[in-house]
Amino acid sequence: MLWTLDNDQMIGWLLAPVGFFIGIGFLAGGALIHQEYKNGIFLTLGVLVVSGFLSIAFHAESMSDMNPVTLIWGDSAMFMTSILCSFTCFAIVGLPLLLGDGNMKQGWPPSLQRIFDGAGKGEKKRQVVCGSCNEKLKIPSDYSGNIQCPSCKSTMKV
Numbered sequence: 001m002l003w004t005l006d007n008d009q010m011i012g013w014l015l016a017p018v019g020f021f022i023g024i025g026f027l028a029g030g031a032l033i034h035q036e037y038k039n040g041i042f043l044t045l046g047v048l049v050v051s052g053f054l055s056i057a058f059h060a061e062s063m064s065d066m067n068p069v070t071l072i073w074g075d076s077a078m079f080m081t082s083i084l085c086s087f088t089c090f091a092i093v094g095l096p097l098l099l100g101d102g103n104m105k106q107g108w109p110p111s112l113q114r115i116f117d118g119a120g121k122g123e124k125k126r127q128v129v130c131g132s133c134n135e136k137l138k139i140p141s142d143y144s145g146n147i148q149c150p151s152c153k154s155t156m157k158v
């Protein structure tokens with residue numbers, strides 16, 4: 001055993017949000033895999049490692065001491081069950097990586113990517129030089145189309 005915790009029912013309250021986020025992690029990973037994003041596999045594998053570790057670390061001495069992040073109570077048989085459960089899920093989720101991921105998509109869905117970009121240093125910009133007056137213009141890096149130079153009012157295509 002790694003450590004034990006006194007059961008005054010506080011631990012269940014403390015671990016409930018952890019269990020909630022693990023559940024959200026699995027849902028998000030599943031949604032990403034369903035949309036064929038490879039990162040969904042890595043997210044799910046990561047959550048499996050965390051949840052497997054928590055299941056062992058916060059194992060209960062008896063069934064009345066059970067908490068939201070473990071399925072282990074009592075004797076060592078449940079340890080094996082928990083480890084086997086994690087490994088089985090790990091193998092199933094990781095299988096596409098071993099078999100070749102086919103045409104799974106890299107990166108994150110555009111909706112998530114925008115959030116990540118926004119959390120970073122704001123909208124990414126690139127610099128173009130006006131063909132008429134050589135004024136340096138900053139435009140969003142993912143924009144393409146016509147722009148008008150604010151200095152000389154000439155339009156150009158980027």
Ligand SMILES: [Zn+2]
Pocket residue numbers: 130131132133134135149150151152153154
């Ligand atoms: Zn110009």
